[in-house]
Amino acid sequence: MPPMDPGTKYKPYTPVDLPNRTWPTKVQKSSPIWASVDLRDGNQALINPMTGEQKLKFYQKLVQVGFKEIEVSFPSASDTDFGFVRHIIENNMIPDDVWIQVLTPAREELIRRTFEAIKGAKNVILHMYNASSPLFRNVVFNNSQDQTIELAVRHTKIVRELVDEYSKPENGGTNFKYEYSPETFTQTEMDFAVRLCEEVRRAWGKASVDNRIIFNLPATVEVGPPNHYADQIEWFCNNITKREEIIVSLHPHNDRGCAVAATELGLLAGGDRVEGCLLGNGERTGNVDIVTLALNLFCQGIAPGPLDMSDIQSIVDVVSGCNDIPVHPRHPYAGDLVFTAFSGSHQDAIKKGFAAQAQRIANGDDTWEIPYLPIDPADLGCTYEAVIRVNSQSGKGGVAYLVAQSLGLDLPRRMQVAFYQVVQEVADRTGKEMTTDDITRIFNNTYHLASTESGKNEGRFALRSYSFSDDVAAGAEEEDEDSGAANGHQTPRYRRFTGKVVKDGKVYELSGKGNGALSALLDAVESSFGIKANVREYTEHAIKRSGSSSAPGQSVGQGSKAQAASFVELVNVEESEKVGTKKATGFWGVGIDVDITASGLKAVLSALSNFDQPEHVNGSA
Ligand SMILES: CC(=O)SCCNC(=O)CCNC(=O)[C@H](O)C(C)(C)COP(=O)(O)OP(=O)(O)OC[C@H]1O[C@@H](n2cnc3c(N)ncnc32)[C@H](O)[C@@H]1OP(=O)(O)O
Numbered sequence: 001m002p003p004m005d006p007g008t009k010y011k012p013y014t015p016v017d018l019p020n021r022t023w024p025t026k027v028q029k030s031s032p033i034w035a036s037v038d039l040r041d042g043n044q045a046l047i048n049p050m051t052g053e054q055k056l057k058f059y060q061k062l063v064q065v066g067f068k069e070i071e072v073s074f075p076s077a078s079d080t081d082f083g084f085v086r087h088i089i090e091n092n093m094i095p096d097d098v099w100i101q102v103l104t105p106a107r108e109e110l111i112r113r114t115f116e117a118i119k120g121a122k123n124v125i126l127h128m129y130n131a132s133s134p135l136f137r138n139v140v141f142n143n144s145q146d147q148t149i150e151l152a153v154r155h156t157k158i159v160r161e162l163v164d165e166y167s168k169p170e171n172g173g174t175n176f177k178y179e180y181s182p183e184t185f186t187q188t189e190m191d192f193a194v195r196l197c198e199e200v201r202r203a204w205g206k207a208s209v210d211n212r213i214i215f216n217l218p219a220t221v222e223v224g225p226p227n228h229y230a231d232q233i234e235w236f237c238n239n240i241t242k243r244e245e246i247i248v249s250l251h252p253h254n255d256r257g258c259a260v261a262a263t264e265l266g267l268l269a270g271g272d273r274v275e276g277c278l279l280g281n282g283e284r285t286g287n288v289d290i291v292t293l294a295l296n297l298f299c300q301g302i303a304p305g306p307l308d309m310s311d312i313q314s315i316v317d318v319v320s321g322c323n324d325i326p327v328h329p330r331h332p333y334a335g336d337l338v339f340t341a342f343s344g345s346h347q348d349a350i351k352k353g354f355a356a357q358a359q360r361i362a363n364g365d366d367t368w369e370i371p372y373l374p375i376d377p378a379d380l381g382c383t384y385e386a387v388i389r390v391n392s393q394s395g396k397g398g399v400a401y402l403v404a405q406s407l408g409l410d411l412p413r414r415m416q417v418a419f420y421q422v423v424q425e426v427a428d429r430t431g432k433e434m435t436t437d438d439i440t441r442i443f444n445n446t447y448h449l450a451s452t453e454s455g456k457n458e459g460r461f462a463l464r465s466y467s468f469s470d471d472v473a474a475g476a477e478e479e480d481e482d483s484g485a486a487n488g489h490q491t492p493r494y495r496r497f498t499g500k501v502v503k504d505g506k507v508y509e510l511s512g513k514g515n516g517a518l519s520a521l522l523d524a525v526e527s528s529f530g531i532k533a534n535v536r537e538y539t540e541h542a543i544k545r546s547g548s549s550s551a552p553g554q555s556v557g558q559g560s561k562a563q564a565a566s567f568v569e570l571v572n573v574e575e576s577e578k579v580g581t582k583k584a585t586g587f588w589g590v591g592i593d594v595d596i597t598a599s600g601l602k603a604v605l606s607a608l609s610n611f612d613q614p615e616h617v618n619g620s621a
C-alpha cells in the first residue's frame with residue numbers, strides 16, 4: 001500500500017497576519033458567560049430529536065446546573081420546537097434571571113414564526129444567522145459579499161421591528177438581546193467578517209454598553225488549529241469598532257478534536273462568551289463540551305461562574321438519557337474510568353499522594369496535589385471507590401490500597417509484596433479485573449479472617465481461649481487469669497501461655513513460655529506440634545475505617561469498639577539457621593480483635609496456618 005498522500009486535494013488554512021498577537025502570554029482569570037445550545041445545536045444533530053418531555057427534562061437540568069443563557073429551540077423548525085418554547089413560557093418555567101435564546105435563519109417568515117414562539121417571555125436572546133464564507137456564498141446562496149451583507153442587514157431590520165413590537169407591554173413586554181452569527185466565520189475572509197458585523201450592528205441600531213450586541217463567531221466546522229481560531233478572535237476584537245458595545249461569543253465545533261483548546265485560546269484572545277453543549281453533543285463531532293471547559297477552569301482555581309457540576313453523574317444521566325448517546329468512559333471528568341488507575345506505578349503514586357494529602361490537611365493546607373488526579377473526585381460528587389482498580393497491570397500498592405479501603409488494614413510493606421503475589425497469580429490466570437470484593441475475599445481466605453466465629457473460614461490453626469501468667473522464677477508460677485495483665489509487684493522473667501488452640505479441626509490444650517505473648521504461644525506450638533517458628537516481623541495498628549466517600553487515610557477508628565490489627569511474619573527456625581533469618585521464607589498472618597494481645601496471637605496462628613514445615617503432634621486433644 002502506498003503511503004497516504006493528500007496531494008492537492010485539501011487546502012491548508014490561511015494564517016492570520018497578527019505579528020503582535022497577545023493571547024499566547026495571557027492567563028484566564030475569570031469565567032466566561034456560558035450559553036447552552038444543547039436544546040438546539042445538540043438537538044438538531046440527534047438521530048431522533050428530543051421529544052417534548054426529553055427537552056423539558058434537559059432544560060430543567062440546564063437551569064439547575066446554573067445556565068443563565070439557554071438556546072431552547074429553533075422554533076420555526078417543527079411543532080415540537082415551537083410547542084416547547086410555548087410550554088416553558090406558559091407554565092412559568094423560566095426563572096427571572098434566565099434568558100432563553102431562539103435561533104432563526106435570515107428568512108422573514110421564519111423570523112416572524114420565531115417571535116410568535118417567544119411571545120410573553122421575560123428575557124429573550126434573538127439569534128439570527130447566515131453563512132458568510134466563500135464556499136457558502138458561492139455554493140449555497142449564490143451570493144456576492146455585498147448580497148450576503150444585504151441579506152443580513154435586511155433581516156436584522158426585520159428583527160429590530162419585531163423586537164420593538166414585542167417589547168411593548170401590551171405584546172408581552174419582553175427584554176431582548178440580539179445575537180448575530182456569521183455562520184462559517186472561521187472560513188470567512190477576516191476583513192469581510194468584520195465588515196458584515198459592522199453593517200449588522202448598524203442595522204440593529206440598539207447596541208450600547210448596557211445592552212451589548214452579541215457577535216457569535218462560530219467555527220461551524222473546525223478546519224484549523226486552535227491557535228488559528230485564537231488569532232481570528234484577536235484580529236476580530238482588534239478590528240471591530242465600539243468593542244465595548246459587543247459581546248464576542250465563541251461557538252466552536254470539534255471536527256479536529258480541538259474544540260476545547262480552541263475555546264480556551266479564543267477566550268484568551270478576547271472571547272467573552274461560550275456557546276456549547278454538555279459533554280460535547282452537537283453536529284458531527286459535536287459542539288465544544290462545556291463540562292470540560294468549566295471543570296478545566298475549576299481545577300485552575302477559577303470558579304466556573306454560576307455553573308455547578310458537583311453532581312456530575314446526574315448530568316451524565318440526563319444528557320445521555322435525553323440524547324440517547326452514551327458518554328465515553330474516558331470522557332474528561334465525566335467518564336466512568338477517568339478517576340481510575342489500573343497500572344501499578346500510578347496506583348503506588350496515588351496511594352502515597354493520598355497519605356501526603358492527609359498529612360497536609362492535618363497541617364491545615366487543603367491544596368489538592370495527588371499524582372495522576374488533576375481534580376478531587378469528591379468535588380464532582382464521586383467517591384474514591386473507583387480511583388484504584390486492580391488487574392494484572394497493577395502492583396502491590398494498588399492491592400494494599402484496596403485492602404486498606406475495604407478492611408481498614410495498613411499492610412506492612414513486605415506483606416504487601418506477599419499478598420500482591422497471591423492476587424497477581426489470580427489476575428494473571430483469569431485475565432480479569434480483581435474487584436474490591438474479589439481482593440477482600442482472597443485476603444480473608446489467605447489469612448483466614450472472615451467468619452472465624454462460625455469457624456467457616458478458619459485456617460489450620462485457630463485460637464479458642466487463652467490466659468497468661470508471669471513466671472517469676474523457674475518452677476514458681478502465679479496464675480493470673482486476667483489475660484496477660486502484668487503482675488506489677490515483681491519483675492517477670494517469662495510469660496506463660498495456657499490456652500485452647502484448634503489444629504486441623506481438633507482442639508488442643510497448649511502451654512508454653514516465652515519473653516512475650518507471641519513467643520510463649522510459639523513455644524507452646526513447638527512443644528505440642530513440633531513446629532519451630534520465629535517471629536521475623538510484627539506490627540499492629542488500630543483499624544481505620546475510611547468509608548468510600550471520605551478521602552483515603554482521613555478518618556481513624558476510635559472509641560470503645562475500635563479493633564486492633566496485628567500482622568506477623570513467621571520464619572522456619574531450621575531454614576533460618578541454614579540461610580540466615582533475612583533470607584528465610586516468610587509466612588504472613590493477620591489477627592483482628594478488640595484485644596491487642598488476642599489479635600497478636602491470632603496473627604501468629606493465621607501465619608502458622610500458612611506455614612510450610614513437617615510437623616508431629618505431642619499435645620492431647
Ligand atoms: C450551523 C447550524 O447549525 S445552522 C442551524 C441549522 N439548523 C437546522 O437547519 C435545523 C432546523 N431547520 C429546519 O427545520 C429547516 O431547515 C427550516 C425550517 C429552517 C427551513 O426548511 P426549508 O424551508 O425546507 O429549507 P431548507 O432547509 O431545505 O433549505 C435551506 C434554504 O434556506 C437557505 N438558507 C440556509 N441557511 C439560511 C440562513 N441562515 N438564512 C437564510 N437562508 C438560509 C438556503 O440557501 C436554502 O435556500 P434555497 O431553498 O433558496 O436554496
Ligand SMILES: CC(C)C(=O)C(=O)O
Nearest residue numbers: 129181183184218220
Ligand atoms: C448557528 C450557528 C451559530 C451554528 O450553529 C454554527 O455555526 O455552528
